[in-house]
Amino acid sequence: MRTVTISDVAKHAGVAVSTVSYVLSGKRAISATTRQRVLDSVRSLGYHPNAGARALASKRAKVIGLVLPLRAGLNLPVLMQFATSVVTTARQYDHDVLLMTADEGPDGLRRVAASALVDGLLLMDVEIHDPRVPLLRELAEPSVLIGFPADPEGLTCVDLDFAHAGKLCADHLADLGHRRIALLGAPRVVYERGTGFAERTLAGFLEAARSRGIDANARPCEESFDEVYETVKLLLDECPGLSGIVVHNEAAVGHVLGALRILGRRVPEDVSVMAICPDDIAERASPALTSVLIPAEDVGHQAVRLLMAKLESQAVPQSTLLEPRLTIRESTR
Amino acid sequence: MRTVTISDVAKHAGVAVSTVSYVLSGKRAISATTRQRVLDSVRSLGYHPNAGARALASKRAKVIGLVLPLRAGLNLPVLMQFATSVVTTARQYDHDVLLMTADEGPDGLRRVAASALVDGLLLMDVEIHDPRVPLLRELAEPSVLIGFPADPEGLTCVDLDFAHAGKLCADHLADLGHRRIALLGAPRVVYERGTGFAERTLAGFLEAARSRGIDANARPCEESFDEVYETVKLLLDECPGLSGIVVHNEAAVGHVLGALRILGRRVPEDVSVMAICPDDIAERASPALTSVLIPAEDVGHQAVRLLMAKLESQAVPQSTLLEPRLTIRESTR
């Protein structure tokens, strides 16, 4: 069973190969009757254009590269959500997604770009001083970054507005009348890595607390139960009257509640707790946590949209910040 | 800056285009001096073969399709781990990975296969009665499944030996002298979906317990703290003297320990707890959990290896089961 080619379709429909091509691409006007005849042939033969041939002739692969961080550092579920939303959105634009990991480094990008395997690139988890950024600037292929490098000049970046997320938390607690609040953050290494989002959250949190005139403290925190317990205890000890805790560390969310339970503090009667995390984690906790959502799907969607615009050589904004969303549940009052 | 083609390289090295091709593919003998001259030109011009042209001429895209389940049901981190190991392994075989989600269904598979976008397919999370399986049988492209459909005849399947994982748990607890043990499982919906792995674990667990002559109970369990708490309590109530619990539900691991703490049972003094989960979750718990590892990376690696073998038309076993690994930590005695 040889695979069906465009010339099989042409023969079957009694037209020229180029006519079939124009019917399929819509790049020239074709009479309704011819168009229909061609489409019928396409259907009855089960024709699918050969991707390689198409890419070769048109210089468009209709594939975009998605580069995931290899270091499974943080936030795997969010990553997955993001990846699937990228694939889904790309398909809406009739594109496919080539999955790459960061461990091939800049060379990997150069390889797929130079070989015309992909038309554009989507990079996740960009760091402040990312070695891939200079390369992206000189590459002919357009790219979109998730996250912000030190100098975003000439690039296209998308991210959640983490500073705003921090502010949202502080404001919510302040609105409820809390006067002493604290943020339990990501592991220290996350702050040091320079991805920037952890710092930005913290800064937004502290800044909002200050402008509301309330007392705010913060600590990074590892993810094991014991360390979470210690950190919670420390926070409680060093801030007498602490009545609001923000958790910006997905893996620690459950442990924080466990620790408070052991320490005899009721949530939300004695202390209000909120988290910056996906909704399912917040909902699964007991009590269900008031939370600020990281809209991974929106980020993926927007990133693809921007990349597609660049592929059409449309101008796009250099930076796009997505608004976080606060959902009030049972853990704050 | 036009992109450099194979004929640029040929000109630069003073040889024929075909010679360059043979140097690069190694499919014909080329003298050492010519080879070196060509390789030098390749390097100094920065030549990267055009993927589309190569695919068109050779009928090999050097790309494999990886189909992830869209329903983010379970186990996102494991999924990610798996995906990255697939990409990494594929790169070792000089292949790239096209990411697809299951929501395009069988049509998506047909599309990428018929368009020669991919040379082979890797499907994750195959269900007992998977609508994609019949299609795979008639497709010219080879495929490898993660998981087992009802009838694996004529397919190539890889999976963890879940029955063995269940047995490992029961045996470990029996070896420690426990006489009444229980398994706290995945949410009920997972059992009903027919992916099979949850049932197989349970069957292995019960069978091993029976053959060791000890008492075993089991319950599915949702993932919220409250439901986990209820389930643990129920288990404890209905089996007086219960001294060993196996958790086969990643999201519930932390909650089980929290519930036991509240119920006044010490781990491992009063009750031994073990989990079937990734190592990082087990290590992060307090106390660190004895666990059986789902070797996601091995699965990815093996799956790619098998697919590559099929691409070379080598014969491969119909089913490959990967051995689970027991790691003894602090939570059992």
Place this chain on the structure above:
DNA sequence: CTAGGTCCTCGAAGCGCTTCGACGCGAAGG
């Protein structure tokens, strides 16, 4: 009645690569 459009369709020239058959050359064999 003819010049000039418009609307559709066609043929052919690539896109950059792989692969097949052919060929020149020096070495080995009769």
Place this chain on the structure above:
DNA sequence: CCTTCGCGTCGAAGCGCTTCGAGGACCTAG
């Protein structure tokens, strides 16, 4: 000495598609 046989290299024929320039058919305007 001439034939035979590798070995290393070359040229050319596609792979299946897009796209450009051309041109036939038909219509409108002069």
